[in-house]
Amino acid sequence: MVFADYSGKKFHILELVVLATHPDYWRRGIAKSLLSLPISKYKNKIKIESSVVEDNEKALKFYLSLGFEVEGERQKSFSRKGTFINEKLIAYYLKD
Numbered sequence: 001m002v003f004a005d006y007s008g009k010k011f012h013i014l015e016l017v018v019l020a021t022h023p024d025y026w027r028r029g030i031a032k033s034l035l036s037l038p039i040s041k042y043k044n045k046i047k048i049e050s051s052v053v054e055d056n057e058k059a060l061k062f063y064l065s066l067g068f069e070v071e072g073e074r075q076k077s078f079s080r081k082g083t084f085i086n087e088k089l090i091a092y093y094l095k096d
């Protein structure tokens with residue numbers, strides 16, 4: 001799990017850059033417990049932002065199950081074997 005902790009104009013946002021767990025250990029609550037750390041630690045932030053390619057249903061279900069919301073969509077931001085893929089922009093609100 002990798003976070004970018006901004007200073008300056010986006011200081012109130014924590015960006016989740018990468019989150020992955022080993023396939024042998026999926027569905028054991030590991031990613032959920034990793035994410036509970038920043039959720040409880042960063043009292044000065046208002047939201048966690050991240051993104052998921054739109055065909056990554058596993059990850060999208062995971063984030064939605066934790067209370068992340070889809071805030072938007074970036075069009076054709078990934079390219080895979082000549083096909084462009086949209087990216088869902090997601091956020092978890094630590095405070096209103």
Ligand SMILES: CC(C)(COP(=O)(O)OP(=O)(O)OC[C@H]1O[C@@H](n2cnc3c(N)ncnc32)[C@H](O)[C@@H]1OP(=O)(O)O)[C@@H](O)C(=O)NCCC(=O)NCCS
Nearest residue numbers: 019020021026027028029030031032033058059061062065
């Ligand atoms: C997405 C990912 C991080 C989830 O990790 P994990 O350790 O398996 O997740 P958890 O066990 O903590 O799952 C918590 C909840 O999320 C949901 N969830 C997780 N994986 C899911 C899946 N494949 N299908 C449906 N729901 C899922 C479930 O509600 C799950 O709770 P439950 O098992 O009690 O039903 C993991 O699948 C992964 O590393 N994928 C590849 C990398 C990736 O896509 N990263 C995210 C995009 S950057």
